[in-house]
Amino acid sequence: MKIGAALHYTPLDRAARWFGRFLPKGLYARALIIIIAPVILLQSVVAYVFMERHYELVTRRLSSAVTADIAALIQIYESYPQDRNASTLARIASESLQLDMDILHNADLPPPGPKPFFSILDETLSNELRRQIDRPYWLDTVGRSNFVEVRIKLDQDTVMRVLARRSQAYASNSHIFLVWMGGSSFVLLGIAILFLRNQIRPILRLAEAAEALGKGREIDFRPRGAREVRQAGYAFIEMKRRIERNLEQRTTMLNGVSHDLRTILTRFTLSLALMPATPEIEDLKRDVDEMSRMLEGYLAFARGAGDDAGEQAGEADLRQLLEEVQSDAERQGHVTGLDIVGDPIIIVRPDAFRRLLFNLVSNAARHGKRIEISANHETRWLVLHVDDDGPGIPEGQREEVFKPFVRLDEARNQDKGGSGLGLSIARDIARAHGGDITLSESPLGGLRATVRLPA
Numbered sequence: 001m002k003i004g005a006a007l008h009y010t011p012l013d014r015a016a017r018w019f020g021r022f023l024p025k026g027l028y029a030r031a032l033i034i035i036i037a038p039v040i041l042l043q044s045v046v047a048y049v050f051m052e053r054h055y056e057l058v059t060r061r062l063s064s065a066v067t068a069d070i071a072a073l074i075q076i077y078e079s080y081p082q083d084r085n086a087s088t089l090a091r092i093a094s095e096s097l098q099l100d101m102d103i104l105h106n107a108d109l110p111p112p113g114p115k116p117f118f119s120i121l122d123e124t125l126s127n128e129l130r131r132q133i134d135r136p137y138w139l140d141t142v143g144r145s146n147f148v149e150v151r152i153k154l155d156q157d158t159v160m161r162v163l164a165r166r167s168q169a170y171a172s173n174s175h176i177f178l179v180w181m182g183g184s185s186f187v188l189l190g191i192a193i194l195f196l197r198n199q200i201r202p203i204l205r206l207a208e209a210a211e212a213l214g215k216g217r218e219i220d221f222r223p224r225g226a227r228e229v230r231q232a233g234y235a236f237i238e239m240k241r242r243i244e245r246n247l248e249q250r251t252t253m254l255n256g257v258s259h260d261l262r263t264i265l266t267r268f269t270l271s272l273a274l275m276p277a278t279p280e281i282e283d284l285k286r287d288v289d290e291m292s293r294m295l296e297g298y299l300a301f302a303r304g305a306g307d308d309a310g311e312q313a314g315e316a317d318l319r320q321l322l323e324e325v326q327s328d329a330e331r332q333g334h335v336t337g338l339d340i341v342g343d344p345i346i347i348v349r350p351d352a353f354r355r356l357l358f359n360l361v362s363n364a365a366r367h368g369k370r371i372e373i374s375a376n377h378e379t380r381w382l383v384l385h386v387d388d389d390g391p392g393i394p395e396g397q398r399e400e401v402f403k404p405f406v407r408l409d410e411a412r413n414q415d416k417g418g419s420g421l422g423l424s425i426a427r428d429i430a431r432a433h434g435g436d437i438t439l440s441e442s443p444l445g446g447l448r449a450t451v452r453l454p455a
């Protein structure tokens with residue numbers, strides 16, 4: 001992506017990116033959000049509408065009914081002043097209207113109490129009292145939890161006090177609604193978690209199988225889960241079979257070709273050995289030797305190096321492998337050093353990995369005198385350096401030499417044999433393991449080849 005492109009984001013893009021940063025990265029969490037967010041939104045809207053409408057309406061009706069009862073009580077009380085203590089009236093109120101009523105003589109309204117900040121009850125009841133009775137009143141909806149107290153001033157020194165059950169005036173069981181809402185959300189969340197876990201596991205398995213195929217490890221994979229995921233799984237298995245069939249055919253063909261050519265070359269060598277050792281014959285022998293060496297190189301390359309005819313990955317001892325190549329190089333008169341840090345047990349395809357090592361070390365041996373090998377396997381990654389004190393490779397050509405058949409030695413006029421395939425094969429192997437090889441300058445003055453593999 002061009003750097004300048006960043007300037008052309010629309011505000012919407014930017015908002016989406018900003019938002020995306022806060023979104024969880026995993027499919028599991030994202031899917032959960034996709035399911036849960038609309039539910040929460042819907043429930044909030046429903047709750048709001050319910051509170052606003054239904055709940056307010058019910059409260060108003062209930063308040064209105066209680067207020068009407070109180071108004072009736074006041075009228076009866078005033079029509080029959082002979083019952084000064086209103087004992088009959090109080091009995092009727094408590095038996096038929098479920099209101100606790102008494103008359104306070106020589107009393108005045110208490111000072112207004114604290115208003116609840118957010119109470120529909122207080123507000124609707126006040127409205128109803130004003131509308132239906134229209135006398136000075138005092139209201140306590142905060143105090144005693146289950147009751148609402150109303151006092152109405154009847155005349156100079158008479159006050160009627162009424163205690164109504166809160167539920168009589170107020171749609172108070174609505175918290176049940178909230179409990180139901182919260183409860184059902186939790187149940188839904190639980191189901192979503194269970195369900196999603198089972199949906200996402202097959203996707204993870206598929207990813208694991210694909211990764212294992214890349215690294216040449218065999219794992220048991222059977223498509224499961226939703227139809228689309230299963231379809232992807234079957235497509236993957238089909239692809240894997242095709243790849244394996246291809247490899248098999250290629251291996252068979254290569255084995256045939258190399259067997260036939262080797263037979264002929266061996267016949268050549270034998271015939272030449274029987275001939276008198278004239279300079280021409282010696283030349284021919286050298287040519288035949290070179291030919292078989294090149295044939296081996298081409299075949300190794302064509303075999304696809306990395307898959308090594310379907311070689312399985314397994315545990316290998318890095319120390320043992322490196323000591324092998326080290327002693328090889330020492331036998332050829334090179335000064336070598338070896339340094340291993342971390343776990344020496346690695347998981348690789350042993351033959352392919354040995355070839356990779358051999359190619360790098362033989363390059364170092366061909367160009368330098370001193371060879372240093374250092375490996376670090378402290379993390380999941382194995383990092384391996386092969387250093388030499390040769391001429392190195394100029395920076396501009398360090399990618400070039402990975403191409404098959406590219407040799408700098410010819411251009412340098414120092415033909416030391418070789419087909420220019422060593423590095424391509426080595427890189428193929430590294431990549432087939434899920435890693436790579438890079439070249440840089442060595443502290444020894446020559447070339448440093450660095451291998452990074454998950455192992």
Ligand SMILES: Nc1ncnc2c1ncn2[C@@H]1O[C@H](COP(=O)(O)OP(=O)(O)OP(=O)(O)O)[C@@H](O)[C@H]1O
Pocket residue numbers: 297359363364367388390391392393401402406407408409410417418419420421422423424446447
């Ligand atoms: N350690 C090194 N120091 C200097 N040059 C190197 C080194 N390793 C490789 N090269 C250069 O990179 C070229 C490509 O290397 P590569 O290993 O692919 O082929 P080769 O060594 O020429 O042949 P082969 O490895 O197939 O026998 C070499 O021809 C050489 O010029």
Ligand SMILES: [Mg+2]
Pocket residue numbers: 359362363418421422423
């Ligand atoms: Mg080489």
